[in-house]
Amino acid sequence: MPGEARTVWPPRERAPGRPPRVIIIGAGIGGLSTGCYAQMSGAETRIFERHVLPGGCCTAWSRQGYVFDYCIEWLTGTGPGNDANRVWRELGALDGKTIANFEMFNTVVDEHGRSVTFYNDPGRLERHLLEISPADARPIRAFCRDLRRFTDTNLYPFLTPPPLQTPREKLATLRAVLPDFLLFWRTAATRMERFAGRFQDPLLRRAFPFIFFQDHEVFPLLPYLFNMASAHHRNAGFPQGGSLGLARSVEERYTSLGGRIDYRARVTRILVEDDRAVGVELRGGERHYADHVVSACDGHTTIHGLLEGRYGSPRVDALFQEMMNRPELVYPGVVSAFVGLDGEFAATERHSTTYLLSDEDAATLPGVLQKSLVVQLRSHYSDGFAPPGKSVVHCTYFSDYAYWKQLRLTDRKAYWARKQEVADFVRAFLERHHPGITAAIEVVDVASPATIERYTGVRGGSILGWKSFTEADDLITGLINKDRMRLPGLRGLSLAGQWFGGGSLIRAAASGRFVTQYVCRELGLDFRAWESGGTTPWHPEKLGVLPQLERRRVR
Template identity: 85%
Template sequence: MSRENRPVWHRRERGPEDAPRVIIIGAGIGGLSTGAYAQMSGAETRIFERHVLPGGCCTAWSRQDYVFDYCIEWLTGTGRNNDASQVWRELGALDGKTIANFEMFNTVVDENGRSVTFYNDPDRLERHLLEISPADARPIKAFCRDLRRFIDINHYPFLTPPPLQPLKEKLATLRVVLPDFVLFWRTAATRMEKFAGRFQDPLLRRAFPFIFFQDHEVFPLLPYLFNMASAHHHNAGFPQGGSLGLARSVEERYTSLGGRVDYRARVERILVENDRAIGVELRGGERHYADHVVSACDGHTTIHRLLGGRYTSPAVDRLFEEMMDRPEMVYPGVVSAFVGVKGEFDPAERHSVTYLLSEEDSAALPAVRQNSLVVQLRSHYSDGFAPPGKSVVHCTYFSDYAYWKELRRTDRKAYWARKQDVADFVRDFLERHHPGVAGAIEVIDVASPTTTERYTGVREGSILGWKSFTDADDVITKLINKDRLRLPGLSGFSLAGQWFGGGSLIRAAASGRFVTQYLCRDLGLEFRAWESGGTEPWHPGKLGSLPQLERRGVR
């Protein structure tokens, strides 16, 4: 559509020749995905984003020429010939990019220096684990046997929501799932902590829950096996450009399709007339109108501020009234310490290590929740994160949002002192494990859960949102399949993003695809999607201008 014929957003009614208008709140992955699929399907869209960058929690910031990449540790769908990969390639997320694939998922080291490496190759993993503890042959062989079976499965159901799946697609899914139904059921019903309790060796017993860097606490065996199998197939790698690079690529795909993103545009409320969403009002009073409004921002903000609590559903009430404050349902906040180092680490160094901390170390690390610290050599993940000849290390741990929030509210000086304690601990800890590195450190940047909340808008700094394999996951499934990502009693409105589609990036992206498929029926459009096909090589300049996280830094 030419610029002259584009709809005028401040008019209530669109012209007879104008395409249906869709306003999207939030330029996170869910919002950008919704916009891209809606543009492909013939709608005219506009995204309003409060921040200066796309991506939401899938972001990065800079300090002293270092890029601190925040979100992705691995990305489901970096390979080929599966639904997850198709979604990313339709969104242009991987255009022109190399993918870093690792032979191991993680290494866990206890306080005595004993270590275990979780290789993605089941044969190598089995040999390694048996060398550590021959007495644990039975659970070791059982785990590796199941990993081999998952490697033979290639099922990623992210293209069509079940209510819209044609019979042919449903039958194809059944053909994949039924032969391995018992495997799925058994591994989904066995909690990792219960399985880990079978090991006699104390290192293995403690280490297995940390395969995914931190202990996800409620996870069963299934996601560990599924993601390790994906990594074995090079379908869970790290895309060049990292988190913000992913968001920038999807943004580029969206705008190339004719979409528009308005940054520094904070939506204050969703305009509703006769129980129908008709547009949005920005801070300052400016109003924009559309045929459909999609909220892809923080879930609590959507329900209670933008809609004033007037529209809800049993599923939404369960999520945001009953489950929001239950720690077993929502991921805790994260403390991140990014370290810029003059010099390069040996390429043979392990890219990711979880250290199980001693009581003394745990006591010294402010508000640590799991007595562990994850250390990742981010320069091994992608180029462009550090200037030539330098490196970036990312140290993280789960922490208590309420602790940091109250400290920042009541005693800003003490808040900054605790962030300095994190920086001092990380510097000393890295020196212990990499002698000589302390003298080469040029910058340490510490982000608390309250920092994340202020920078991205995500509630309580929970970058992953709802925990999978909990009651919250069941409610989200009903919200997608039964409510069709809508709120009863409110037409012309849909929900997308991590709080309504699930916490991983691929699920957030898939939520945009699902929403568009549903709203196409309302708008009289045919849903269409195709791969971007972009081939221009990725380079760090595509990240654009990066803000600093905070003006004040730790020493």
């Protein structure tokens, strides 16, 4: 807390009747969630965060009056009547907010100007696809038939980890899964790339993997169908305030429950005595002690930095020694170019478009991995991202973290030159598709994967961590269900956040709920949770004072 001396938590014996102390490392969504549920369950908690903002990768920054919102493209659980929504309501994340819902997930445009729009309504999508390619009626109808079936499902298992589920809860899950088991199994076993190869039309064959804006490569059909069905039910919308707005709301919920966050408080070591975590040491040597420690920061930093590599498990060792170095198992970094411009787009403009780049364009865009550029009209999402009468455009593409990191370390001048090339490309590309827009552009802010690593602390600038539907995802499941989010041989420490609970925001939030239930068992507390019930309308001022991403800027 700037401007005041930090109160030190000294060593102590927990007296009968006194609440146990829990230290949480990191104020990302996983750490904030852990703090909220631990406070509700009767613990005294404290979060140490290295940054000046909550949220981790769920963040934003500003320049020249524009808010550049980084993380959320859609949020699972924005509609009522499911477990994901219940988690967000318990965390206060959606309190007083409007939700922007879209009739389409994305539009894909090839280098020749042909386009396909992925509507969330199965009937409308089917008619649209058949107009583009009647010859592909068979795979089109198969995809839309499965999408219709997914619109009838409502499976969001985010409340209780399986080892702690009662027989009644397990039976309820089984009853929900059994009717559609073959559907889930078949769509989970069919890679999108293989399915897309069935199309005769070259646009559809190339476009289907880009439904989620960029090609996630290893994804099967299941997540595409699941999320499109969720969006059709208005359960995958964009919450007012965006990424940092979500984090600020959960922060407000946490502090209202009596929790405390210390910002600019960088943990450098987890203190261990007799194979038990007893506290943390901050940069500068200050030490704080607690009955339990939860690490919800970057996974590699936890294992190889804060614990100095002294503790692990077969699953954790496989993740952070073997799989961390396999690019096919970790989401790549993202290059973001935010554009602030004087003027507004028509309400009829599509909110999100993926452009498939020509070989010439791809050769010009530094470090591009998939020959594609996503252009999103962020001012269509939420109020407060741009001053009145102005707009924010967010342009992104997957890129190689190592490329940018090496440049920044060895040749800072070349690094900034590449960022300038990104800005120049984006200006020219937007001008090509929106003639006259160049004169309206007031600012371009470029963030490389190396920038995001430095700003958020997440290794490789990987916004989602491990890729889902891979062997890494299987290890995460084992870490939650068998290791109970612990490291065998080390008592008093639990693990939460995207690297230990899964990479989407709802999975990060659920990891805090899961880990708190395990910790309550150890500390003798009854796990408790209730919805916040907040109704005060959200407003942009709640974002607070935002830092700039970097002092230097591209031109």
